[in-house]
Amino acid sequence: MAPSRDRAGGLETYRSMRDFDRTPEPSGEPAPAPAEALRFVVQRHRARRLHYDLRFEMGGVLASWAVPRGPTLDPAARRMAVHVEDHPVEYADFEGVIPAGEYGGGDVIVWDRGTWEPHGTDDPVAAVAAGELHADVHGERLRGRLVLVRRGEADEHGKEQWLLLHKKDEHAVDGWDAEDHPTSVVSGRTNDEVKADPERLWRSDLPAAEASIELHPTVTGPGDDALAALDDLGEGGTWEVFGRRLRVTNLDKVLFPARADEPPVTKRELVRYAARIAPVVLPYLRGRALNMHRYPEGAGRKGFWHKQVPAHAPSWLPRWDNPEADPGETTTYLVVDEPAALVWAANFGALEWHAWTSLTAEPHRPTYALFDVDPGPSTDWDDVVLLARLHRDAFEHLGVRAYPKLTGRRGIQVWVPITTGPDFDETRAWVERVSRTVGAVVPDLVSWRWEVRDRGGQARLDFTQNAINKTLVAPYSPRAAAGAPVSAPITWDELDEPWLRPDAFTIRTVLDRVAERGDVFRGVLGGDQRLPRLG
Secondary structure, three states, X not given: OOOOOOOOOXXXXXXXXXXXXXXXXXXXXXXXXXXXXXXXEEEEEEOOOEEEEEEEEEXXXXXXXXXXXXXXXXXXXXXXXXXXXXXXXXXXXXXEXXXXXXXXXXXXXXXXXXXXXXXXXXXXXXXXHHOEEEEXXXXXXXXXXXXXXXXXXXXXXXXXXXXEEEOOOOOOXXXXXXXXXXXXXXXXXXXXXXXXXXXXXXXXXXXXXXXXXXXXXOOOOOOHHHHHHHHOOOOOEEEEEOOEEEEEOOOOOEEEOOOOOOOOEEHHHHHHHHHHHHHHHHHHHOOOEEEEEEOOOOOOOOOEEEOEOOOOOOOOXXXXXXOOOOOOOOOEEEEOOOHHHHHHHHHOOEEEEEEOOEOOOOOOOEOEEEEEEEOOOOOOHHHHHHHHHHHHHHHHHHOOOOEEEEOOOOOEEEEEEOOOOOOHHHHHHHHHHHHHHHHHHOOOOEOOOOOHHHOOOOEEEOOOOOOOOOOOOOOOOEOOOOOOEEOOEOOHHHHHOOOOOOOOOEOOOHHHHHHHHOOOOHHHHOOOOOOOOOO
């Protein structure tokens, strides 16, 4: 084997070639021997040149070859293959875009995947070291026996040239060409479509089992039978949803006053909405402590913040014990790691959901930088939209990805996804500098006073929310106001739409929007962005 590469079981070379603060690829660890069959994957990868990456699980990693013309079922074809560094097993699920400037920068799709067995050996690692591997593959496109044979010594860069061929067996197909099948077997998308709007992102800061995130999930919650069962409960009872048995109560209680020409919103509607929106909102809540804004008597009465998981909460409810809690502070927070937990919170009277901007794994390092256009009494809606547009221009100038959403009340918020690294002080300082630059363009609209009464009715660009245990309302969370408005994500282009209002969507309408437009906020889950230096 080439001296510059790891033997199977090590990932040092792979890691040394990548900056995991920037690339969405998994950093990975060598994996234990699988309980089931070994995996193989082929990824169609457009970097400087188009090629296919053929990877076989062995020795706790994916032994990998770059195949410029792609593997084939044609037994008469001979393909050049370059033996490259071992990859982590988690890489088999990676489909997305590696940023420009990073090693292998370009778009990647999962072109084929399945299981495989080594032929003629019980030790595929030793077979690769010896220079010849026979593999029986069971993929969605590739089937039959592939043979890899090393040709000579490694070049000056440590790269080994191999020959890849398909045996003449019952799966062989004369003239078969990989380029006749240019789509992903995972998403059905082409490389161009993934590049334009990746279907999945890999979050390097999450555990491997949670790291592959679907960007446009179908809005699926409980089925018709489960929803009918909720309707049949009367005032309350036990509802089975998402594999959990939940005790739901006071279902006919009015929680949100009526809007004009609409009936008021009951607790049953809130619980139903929480269940239906859970698959969409879960990625924004998973792994984060949740501050619940509770209104047990409904939005017409004063609410209060509730953070501590109560003693009567079911044992299955996900939670986080804060090791830094001082006496009298919250010790155990709800963490919505599964959809039933959100339904439980809604039944508990949490009309609003406010998740931390840092993960429980690293509570002092946020994954978002937050911008809050908080209107004052004298700020009209046109002024709020103007301030949001100025933010849009600033982010475009800085080359920063940022995602706006309506507050559901009077304002607009913007979330900027960032790689885990800067602490809250650094993030807050960056947000303050951008906010003050925006505010300086329209000084008559903005006040920097802390107290509302001192602002003269002006808006505040509130950068102070960038602090541990301070939050902005989660996307798709209801707000405690008439008609149950929702903090709904929008696109930057929609700032110019005449229908735009901060409470334009409610729990009765936002699901139709997601079904039609997808989740336009999903890009904030790509935590691969560094905050640029400000001049």
